[in-house]
Amino acid sequence: MAIGQRELSLQLRVFLGILLVSLVCIAGTTLISYLVINRVAQVQNERSLQSKSLALMASLEYAISHDDIDRQNIAKKMRNKLMEISDINKLDVVLYDSKGRFLVSNLSEDLIKQKLVPAKVLDKLYDSDNGMVDYTFFDSEKGAVVSSSYRMLRDEPDPKVPPLSIVYLPSYYYNNQYIDIFNKYIHFIVLVNVLAVLLSVFISWRISKKITQTITSISSKISDEGRDLKPIKYSSRDELSVLVRAYNRMIYQLREQTELKAQVEREIAWREMAKQVAHEVKNPLTPMKLTIQNFQRKFDAQDPQIVDKVDKMSKVMVEQIDLIAEVASAFSEFAQLPEKEDVVLNLNEEIKNIVNIFDKKDIFIHANKDNIMLKFDKIYISRIMTNLITNAQQAEVYGRRPIINIDLEQFNKKVTIKVEDNGSGIEKEKLEQIFEPNFTTKSSGMGLGLTMVRKMVEEYQGSISVKSQLGKGTYFTIILPVGL
Structure with a gap:
C-alpha cells in the first residue's frame, strides 16, 4: 500500500x-x-x-x-356493415377479393395505402391450413407495433373453392x-x-x-496494558465465540502461570533474604565468639585491670548485639509493613515537614500547585521520602556541593514525585537490580529500603522508576493516583 x-x-x-x-x-x-x-x-x-x-x-x-352477399355485391353490401362491425370491435377492417385486390373498408379509400395484398402473403395464406397469417412489425411512422392479420372469409366449406374475401386486420397497438x-x-x-x-x-x-x-x-x-486482564462475557454462539473462548483460556493459563511465577520468585527472594540475614548475623557473632574466647583464655581474677577488661568486653558484646538487633528490625520491617491508614493529606506540607528532619539547606522543593491533595498513608509517605532523601544524601560526591531537588506535579488524577540528586550516580548494570531485596551499593545495610519503597508505592496502584548517569546523579520518579 x-x-x-x-x-x-x-x-x-x-x-x-x-x-x-x-x-x-x-x-x-x-x-x-x-x-x-x-x-x-x-x-x-x-x-x-x-x-x-x-x-x-x-x-x-x-x-x-x-344477407344475400356474393362476390359481385360484397363491396356494396358490406360497406355499412363494416362500419358497424368496426365500431363494435374497435378494429379497422379491409376486404380484398380472392386475388388480393382491394374491395371495401370501414376507412376511406384514400387512406388505404395497401390496395393489393403482397404476393408472398397471398401465397402463404393459400398454403396455410387454417386460412390465416399473422405479421408483427414496428411501424416507425406511427411509432407503433403493428400486428397484421390476414384471414380468409369463406361462403363455402370446401377449401378448394376460392374464398369470398380476404380480410385484412391492421391491428395497431402501442408500447404505452x-x-x-x-x-x-x-x-x-x-x-x-x-x-x-x-x-x-x-x-x-x-x-x-x-x-x-x-x-x-x-x-x-x-x-489493555497495566490492568488485570479479565475474561470476556460473550453469549453468542458464532465464529467470534471461538476467539473469545480461546482468549478466556489464555487468561486462566496466564493467571496460573503468573501465580506460579510469583510463588517461585517469592521463594527465591526469601531464600536469598535468609542467606543475607544469616550472613549479617554471622558477622557480629564471629567477633563476639573471639572476644569471649580471648577473655576466657586470659582471665585472671587477680589481675588489677580485670574490671577494665570486663567493661571493654561488655561494650564489644553490646555493640555486636545491637548490630544483630538492627538486622532483625530491618528484616521485620520488610517482612510486614504496618497496616495502612488512608487520609487526605496536603502533599506540599507533608514533604516540607519530612525535609525539616534533614539538613534542608541543600534540599529544594518545587511544585506546580500550592496545595496538592492526595489520599495516602502518612507513615508510608514519610518512609518513602525519608528513604529516597537519605539515599540521595549518601550519594554525595566529595568536593561537590550536594543538591537535592524534589519536584511535585499534579495533572488530572495523577501525582508525580521526583527526587533528584547530583551525586555519584549508579552504574547502568546495577540499575536493573536496584529494587531487588538485599541489593545495595553501600558497604553496610540490608538493601531493603528501595524494595520497601516499591512495595508501598505498588500497594496504591502506583509506579516507581529510576534513571541515573554515573558521576552526575540519580533521580527517582513516583507516579501515584490522587485517590479522591
Missing part, C-alpha cells in the same frame, strides 16, 4: 458489502418485476387482439350468411399500452424498494457495527 493511502475500516467494508448485496437483490427483483409485468401486458394485449379478431370474423361470417399497466404498479414498486433500501442500510449498519464492536472490545481487552 502506498504511503499515505488509507484503507477502509472493517466496519465500513462489512457495511458496504452487505449493502451492495442488498442493492443488487433489490435491483434484480425490480428488473424481474418489470420483465414479468411487461410480458404479462404483452400477452394480455395479444389475447385481447386475438379475441377481438375472432369476434370480428364471427360478425363478418354472420353478415354474409344472413403495457407501459401504462406497469405505471400502475411503479409507485408501489418504488415505495417498496425505498423501504427495502432503508431497511438494508439500517440492518447492514447494525450488523457491521455489532461485528466491529465485538472485535474492538476483544482487541482492547487483549491489548
Whole structure:
C-alpha cells in the first residue's frame, strides 16, 4: 500500500458489502418485476387482439350468411356493415377479393395505402391450413407495433373453392399500452424498494457495527496494558465465540502461570533474604565468639585491670548485639509493613515537614500547585521520602556541593514525585537490580529500603522508576493516583 493511502475500516467494508448485496437483490427483483409485468401486458394485449379478431370474423361470417352477399355485391353490401362491425370491435377492417385486390373498408379509400395484398402473403395464406397469417412489425411512422392479420372469409366449406374475401386486420397497438399497466404498479414498486433500501442500510449498519464492536472490545481487552486482564462475557454462539473462548483460556493459563511465577520468585527472594540475614548475623557473632574466647583464655581474677577488661568486653558484646538487633528490625520491617491508614493529606506540607528532619539547606522543593491533595498513608509517605532523601544524601560526591531537588506535579488524577540528586550516580548494570531485596551499593545495610519503597508505592496502584548517569546523579520518579 502506498504511503499515505488509507484503507477502509472493517466496519465500513462489512457495511458496504452487505449493502451492495442488498442493492443488487433489490435491483434484480425490480428488473424481474418489470420483465414479468411487461410480458404479462404483452400477452394480455395479444389475447385481447386475438379475441377481438375472432369476434370480428364471427360478425363478418354472420353478415354474409344472413344477407344475400356474393362476390359481385360484397363491396356494396358490406360497406355499412363494416362500419358497424368496426365500431363494435374497435378494429379497422379491409376486404380484398380472392386475388388480393382491394374491395371495401370501414376507412376511406384514400387512406388505404395497401390496395393489393403482397404476393408472398397471398401465397402463404393459400398454403396455410387454417386460412390465416399473422405479421408483427414496428411501424416507425406511427411509432407503433403493428400486428397484421390476414384471414380468409369463406361462403363455402370446401377449401378448394376460392374464398369470398380476404380480410385484412391492421391491428395497431402501442408500447404505452403495457407501459401504462406497469405505471400502475411503479409507485408501489418504488415505495417498496425505498423501504427495502432503508431497511438494508439500517440492518447492514447494525450488523457491521455489532461485528466491529465485538472485535474492538476483544482487541482492547487483549491489548489493555497495566490492568488485570479479565475474561470476556460473550453469549453468542458464532465464529467470534471461538476467539473469545480461546482468549478466556489464555487468561486462566496466564493467571496460573503468573501465580506460579510469583510463588517461585517469592521463594527465591526469601531464600536469598535468609542467606543475607544469616550472613549479617554471622558477622557480629564471629567477633563476639573471639572476644569471649580471648577473655576466657586470659582471665585472671587477680589481675588489677580485670574490671577494665570486663567493661571493654561488655561494650564489644553490646555493640555486636545491637548490630544483630538492627538486622532483625530491618528484616521485620520488610517482612510486614504496618497496616495502612488512608487520609487526605496536603502533599506540599507533608514533604516540607519530612525535609525539616534533614539538613534542608541543600534540599529544594518545587511544585506546580500550592496545595496538592492526595489520599495516602502518612507513615508510608514519610518512609518513602525519608528513604529516597537519605539515599540521595549518601550519594554525595566529595568536593561537590550536594543538591537535592524534589519536584511535585499534579495533572488530572495523577501525582508525580521526583527526587533528584547530583551525586555519584549508579552504574547502568546495577540499575536493573536496584529494587531487588538485599541489593545495595553501600558497604553496610540490608538493601531493603528501595524494595520497601516499591512495595508501598505498588500497594496504591502506583509506579516507581529510576534513571541515573554515573558521576552526575540519580533521580527517582513516583507516579501515584490522587485517590479522591
